[in-house]
Amino acid sequence: MSKAVVARAIGGPEVLSYEDHDPGRPGPGEILVRQSAAGLNFIDVYFRTGLYKSETVPFVLGKEGAGTVAEVGEGVSRFKPGDRVAYSAGKGTYAELVLVPAEQAAALPDAIDFETAAAAMLKGMTAEYLLRRTFPVGPETTLLFHAAAGGVGLIAGQWAKHLGATVIGTAGSTEKCELALANGYDHVINYRDDDFVERVKEITGGRKCDVVYDSVGKDTFLKSLDCLKPRGMCVAFGQSSGKVPDFDLGILNQKGSLFVTRPSLFGYTLDRREFEESSGALFDVIASGAVKIRIDQRYPLEQAAEAHRHLESRATTGATIFTIA
Known part of the structure; x- marks a missing residue:
């Protein structure tokens, strides 16, 4: 028993x-x-x-x-x-x-x-497939990772930096931002104080990101698309704030021929x-x-x-x- x-x-x-x-x-x-x-x-x-x-x-x-x-x-x-x-x-x-x-x-x-x-x-193998297979990152990659101070986020920040990427994160407090900065992130945005879309534009000089990794879902998804370069990818791998709302696929065209995927560890x-x-x-x-x-x-x-x-x-x-x- x-x-x-x-x-x-x-x-x-x-x-x-x-x-x-x-x-x-x-x-x-x-x-x-x-x-x-x-x-x-x-x-x-x-x-x-x-x-x-x-x-x-x-x-x-x-x-x-x-x-x-x-x-x-x-x-x-x-x-x-x-x-x-x-x-x-x-x-x-x-x-x-x-x-x-x-x-x-x-x-x-x-x-x-x-x-x-x-x-x-689970968290580490999730970071592995996200960074090495869903959208393989390297020295030329600029990425945004939501929930940077969470379990997956802290692993992903270190691993992405190890792979040579420029790593931007979001977190919900000053303490969490500091924690993420100590774990691989080059920049961390406090989403309670700042508009993360505008801060991403500032950080990247308007170039924005190659890929956004979004495990938050409802509260962030549409704004995540606005952080992407033309032909960038949004990797929606969770929904801690709720299900992503239905949206018109034409938005992906309007925002720059974007890609969206909804992967899981079990699919990898x-x-x-x-x-x-x-x-x-x-x-x-x-x-x-x-x-x-x-x-x-x-x-x-x-x-x-x-x-x-x-x-x-x-x-x-x-x-x-x-x-x-």
Whole structure:
């Protein structure tokens, strides 16, 4: 038996219940992991609120975590009990024990601890596909990244600077702006004080950006388009402020033959090769010191509802994890 955080219904943080939960035995192709830490991500909020549909209700939340293999299912030769693993596409990681598809787990290098891995897998692999595959950035790239002081934002700022880009971010307070500036960003705009479109024009001398990475959605999307050069790309990879409103595709023509894409990590890890390349690239930049994983909030599992409230109120910075005894 395992302790877990169960969403008893679709709704607010109050639907979360800390209770006994039996994950079951690993089936073919699965591993059972005794977790040391699990990550908190906005996708968890999307499932709790019903924006993303769970196959069943009630259900255990969580996609990201790290721990030690306790048992392997039939046909699993990649791992054995005692191996250290991490994953970004688990199912129900707000738990002491979790079943994970072996094909979606990575062997965790000894140089990376469980808490770092739990904070980094989903957010870091997201930064990897955004910066290296959705719109590959380099020394000639000028980019804008919203929510620069968030978990993905802090990783992306360091990684983009490592790749040589000019990195502009937005954040919602002086403290968050300072944090982003210390993590790779060349310029950070406090969107509560300044019009970020006008500031981007000032910073770039009117040239604007090659790409905007927007995880905020409703509050920023249309203005993000105004930050782009002709034929620039808006990468809308989240919607923390709500769903992007319907818009006339002709706007993309009017604003300079722009491109828009709505990617997800799962669309960029379609097979084992893609998964290993993404997780391997992440482990490499962490091990080299080019990207440091900042964990600013730690909660025990039983405080999951409080953690969700803090995340949704934008009171967090960096990564948030659940520590599991």
